[in-house]
Amino acid sequence: MDDEDPVALEKIAVGIAQETAALALAVRDRVVGDRSVADMDTKSSATDVVTAGDRECEAHVRERLATLRPADAVLGEEEGGAPDPAPGQVRWVVDPIDGTVNYTHGLPWFSVSLGVEVDGRTLAGAVVEPVSGRVWSAAAGHGARLDDRPLRASALDRLELAVIGTGLAYDRARRERQAALLGRIAGSVGDVRRQGCASLDLCSVAAGWIDGFYEHGLKHWDWSAGALIAEEAGAVVRRPGSGPGDGCGPEATVAAGPQLAAALTDLLRGAGAAQL
Known part of the structure; x- marks a missing residue:
């Protein structure tokens, strides 16, 4: 398999994002559901909440990539990583829970987001909604999909x-x-x-x-x-x-x-x- 094949990378991204989405819900049920202060801290401000969900979900992504794609670099919201990967190196860009405030407040509009890049060009991506289970994905040059249905942006001109x-x-x-x-x-x-x-x-x-x-x-x-x-x-x-x-x-x-x-x-x- 070509290590930079966008379709293959999209498939891996979707699979890992779906696993991570299930974990995000399980962690929220365990930790965030009772709004436990002991399991929350803050990043840039008191409203930018970091939860156990963020940390556990990013750790899961990194563990899966270490098994499936050990030569790849990873840049993640929680643990940082490779801001400047080697030329030609595949890099995964991970937001373990995008919409963290929605997540902690019980709102359903949050996601797990995985992008795959080489030399600044995005080759593949997956965004999975844990609550609805919807899967958004794309491979460069092969279109974008919602649950395998092709997507098309608005044609409105007004x-x-x-x-x-x-x-x-x-x-x-x-x-x-x-x-x-x-x-x-x-x-x-x-x-x-x-x-x-x-x-x-x-x-x-x-x-x-x-x-x-x-x-x-x-x-x-x-x-x-x-x-x-x-x-x-x-x-x-x-x-x-x-x-x-x-x-x-x-x-x-x-x-x-x-x-x-x-x-x-x-x-x-x-x-x-x-x-x-």
């Missing part, structure tokens, strides 16, 4: 009718700036959604459930798999650092159907997105 997703930072000062930006653009779009899980927001763009999405400050593991899934579904995707001249700011992630992407970028630029 910004004033578009449903746009976004996210807000844990840092309060940045969140206030993001809310102000949202206020400036809200009157120019059809409606807005804030669901609290970037990987699933990007998957929602892939499915056409929302017409576009933007957020500032996402980490690599937040968008690695979801960005590929949206792109393989035909969306135009701007990753952080990929468009410094577009006026959206270096930390912006933007994804939208192909008929809407330019208009959404223009709207964000005109509303001062570069200042976030």
Whole structure:
């Protein structure tokens, strides 16, 4: 088997993500269900909750990869890892539980997200929803799927009718700036959604459930798999650092159907997105 075959990597990513999704639910039943303070600590702020679920789920992913793909590098939200893999080395980008606040509060909109990259190019990705069991996945050049059904991004070309997703930072000062930006653009779009899980927001763009999405400050593991899934579904995707001249700011992630992407970028630029 070709070690860089996107279809084979997608299959492995889906299998590990499904196992990890089951573990995430089991840990929540055991630990988070009673909101046990002893099993929670914090990262960047008091609202950025790290649970036993995050740690156990990432450990499981790393154990499985050590068995199945021992030569690969791993970058994970909880344990860090390979920010600069060797040239040509396969790297797995792991968000063990994306949407941690939803997870700890009993909301069903969270996921396990695994992206697979080589030399900065994403080859495969899987995003699994533990509660519903839905599986979103893609292999570069082979399209994107939801439970094996092909996905296609929205063909809408009218910004004033578009449903746009976004996210807000844990840092309060940045969140206030993001809310102000949202206020400036809200009157120019059809409606807005804030669901609290970037990987699933990007998957929602892939499915056409929302017409576009933007957020500032996402980490690599937040968008690695979801960005590929949206792109393989035909969306135009701007990753952080990929468009410094577009006026959206270096930390912006933007994804939208192909008929809407330019208009959404223009709207964000005109509303001062570069200042976030």
